[in-house]
Amino acid sequence: MKRRIGWMLGALAAACMPAAAATIDTVVRKAHEAGQFDGVVLVGRDDAVVYRRAIGLADRIAQQPHTPGESWRWLSISEQLAAVLVLQDVERGSLSLDGTLAQYLPGFGNAAIGRITLRQLLQHTSGLANPDEAAVDERGVPAFYRANGETANAKAMLAPCAGAPKAAPGARYEANTCDYLVLAAVLERVNETRYPQLLAKRIAKPLGMSSLSLLPPNGSPTRSGVIGHSSEGSREAPYDAGRYGAAGALHGTLDDLWRFDRALMDYVLVSKPAAATMWTGNPRLGNAALGAWAYAAQPRHCTAPVGVVERRSEIGGIRAVNLLVPERNTALIAFSNTARTDWGQISQGSGLLHDLLDAALCTSDLEPPAAAPKGKRKR
Structure with missing residues (x-):
């Protein structure tokens, strides 16, 4: 009964979400139901969090559920x-x-x-x-x-x-x-x-x-x-x-990692030229940049390629990814505490990380506006 009530509440919440958030939520829920994801996902764009969801158990032995504000090792x-x-x-x-x-x-x-x-x-x-x-x-x-x-x-x-x-x-x-x-x-x-x-x-x-x-x-x-x-x-x-x-x-919360990502994409921490240096991937090294990987991606439902800065990691039973799309001022952060999580490869056009990015970038209410490019914030 509890499980059915939880499913109904989740379905009701998804129905009230904007289109992009509902699409992301579908990807997260399906991965969890397949036993491939337990954790927290956060998507931020500009100055707002457009999606946040905690799903599954933080401690399977104690049956303690995940919460959006919990602390994670950032690996x-x-x-x-x-x-x-x-x-x-x-x-x-x-x-x-x-x-x-x-x-x-x-x-x-x-x-x-x-x-x-x-x-x-x-x-x-x-x-x-x-x-x-x-x-x-x-x-x-x-x-x-x-x-x-x-x-x-x-x-x-x-x-x-x-x-x-x-x-x-x-x-x-x-x-x-x-x-x-x-x-x-x-x-x-x-x-x-x-x-x-x-x-x-x-x-x-x-x-x-x-x-x-x-x-x-x-x-x-x-x-x-x-x-x-x-x-x-x-x-x-x-x-x-x-x-x-x-x-x-x-270690820290996903919200604090989002604060870091937002400041980085707004050139608050380093200048735009310095960020460009950090985000230049070397194809000879598998697109390794400085502290991350950087490459062009073409999510399935996007009309044009986007530049992606990706940092993923797995240590012990934690799987983590921090993905930035600076030209869209968007960050996708996902942490899972099951070793069964397989992010896949965005370049292959399938897999959990591709599907999350596709939903976050290529859904109508998250398409980039026709306004002028954002300016640099005061440092």
Whole structure:
């Protein structure tokens, strides 16, 4: 009976939505009913949230439902904020994207590591040693992230990154926690400020992101925010999420991530030229940009291609995506706590992420108006 009442209320709410929101809601509901999505979706355009929905269970053991304002681990979306801090310093003249670690972090690693540039770190082409490849325990957690009760200081966190490089700088793309741990060390040295304080001072406080926090590397099992679940429904293996640092240790609400996205697309955090640099994907590297991927997409029901900036991640039992369409001033944010979630590929014209984007962009009441392009907000 409760399930039927819940379905009827959901159907009534969808009937009262604008066309685009109702279409998005249909995609979300079908994915949930197929067992492929439990979580929260938010779509924002201009200064308004046009769709927000929480569906399924945040904790399957305790039978606790998802809520729109709950806190999530942002996983590798954290890298987008790190990239902004770097570009801010580039605009100030204290860093250069083509400057090397020998300049900004002298004494770190060998001569080969010293030749790595900030651009290569941001694009994951540094060739640094990768802590994800350390021996794993019986639950599949690499030793670097193991929740062993031991607090790690900055020196211990960076130690694996200073080992023998895997490849020459710029040779190939490989996602690597070390890239952003090292970037955070560069930012701290140049600004003489700890990374959490930089985030608070230059991003969180100015934008009113009150939920944003960086998990510390304290050797404790991850229990902040929503709990991830395996494909079979069991809780994810415990790990120390703080060990991801600038590469994946942020957590907060979807509304605060929307505040960040909106400020980024309004050029409040960095200038339009700097944003364009961040959002230029390299086809040779699978369209890797700085802290994200950037490419042109053609959703099924859109009349023209759109430029997409995409950051997705999966760690443990959490699946997350932050997708921006700057020319439409639109952001699509979706977090799921089941490993059964498969976003698919937008370029293939199908899959959950394509269908969400298609509904968000290509439905009549979200088509771009005929007005003049939006201007830059006062910084």
